[in-house]
Every structure is written in C-alpha cells, then in structure tokens.
Amino acid sequence: MENVDGYAQDTEPTMCMCGRNATMRTSWTENNPGRRFLGCSFYGRPDTCDYFKWVDPIVxxxxxxxxxxxxxxxxxxxxxxxxxxxxxxxxxxxxxxxxxxxxxxxxx
Structure with a gap:
C-alpha cells in the first residue's frame, strides 16, 4: 500500500548509522532543487553520523x-x-x- 508521497506505508523506517530513524528532507540547492533525501534526524548538526541517501533520481x-x-x-x-x-x-x-x-x- 502506498501513501500520498508514493512510498510504501508497510516498510520499516530507514535507520541512520547512529541508530535513529532517518528523516526525509528536501534539498533546495541550485543543483538539486526539490530533490528529496534521507538523513540522520540531526543531519547538518555537529557530532552526528552524517547519514545521507538520495530518495529521488538525479534531477x-x-x-x-x-x-x-x-x-x-x-x-x-x-x-x-x-x-x-x-x-x-x-x-x-x-x-x-x-x-x-x-x-x-x-x-x-
């Protein structure tokens, strides 16, 4: 079964390298506008695992x-x-x- 975003609701959340649930975010950089990615829930802050994975294909x-x-x-x-x-x-x-x-x- 798919939700509004087109992702399966039955799948387990992706875990980052530090054991937290990865969070879906959207890039608004010039090279990747509107492109979604998964990152550590504390992505971008100091002392995080820096888990990062693109969800959408190359723009x-x-x-x-x-x-x-x-x-x-x-x-x-x-x-x-x-x-x-x-x-x-x-x-x-x-x-x-x-x-x-x-x-x-x-x-x-």
Whole structure:
C-alpha cells in the first residue's frame, strides 16, 4: 500500500548509522532543487553520523532550470511585497505626523 508521497506505508523506517530513524528532507540547492533525501534526524548538526541517501533520481537539467526560476521569482515577489509594506508603513506614519501638526496648528 502506498501513501500520498508514493512510498510504501508497510516498510520499516530507514535507520541512520547512529541508530535513529532517518528523516526525509528536501534539498533546495541550485543543483538539486526539490530533490528529496534521507538523513540522520540531526543531519547538518555537529557530532552526528552524517547519514545521507538520495530518495529521488538525479534531477533533469530542464527541471532544475524551471524550479530555480520559480524559486527566484517567488523570492523576488516576497522581497517586493516586503518593500511595499515598508513603503506603506512609512507613508502612514508620515500622514499621521502631518495630521498631528495640522491639528496642533488649529488648536493654537
């Protein structure tokens, strides 16, 4: 029987070299975007067994290009949205300050 990811549910979890269950992760490097791998549950931290095994086959160059382009566009969009939010906040503060100055002038 297969789960949503296409992996058998009945198989036992893969153990890393230090006896822990290996964890499925996804690479987002430029060379392996979206490619899944198994690693020690403490993979990347100091003093681990550094167990590593690719789950997905090598990524086709066209796939790499498309995924990296989508990631670049998503990152660019996020940066633009943050810039727009800062711009709007700045102008709201500026407008509030102008209104306060006008109110103070009217009161005096």
């Amino acid at each position: 086709h160059p066209r796939y790499k290009s498309v995924i990296n382009g989508l990631l670049m566009n998503a990152n660019h969009k996020d940066a633009l949205e943050k810039k727009l939010q800062r711009f709007l906040m700045y102008h709201r503060i500026l407008l509030a300050m102008v209104v306060m100055v006008l109110l103070v002038r009217c009161v005096i």
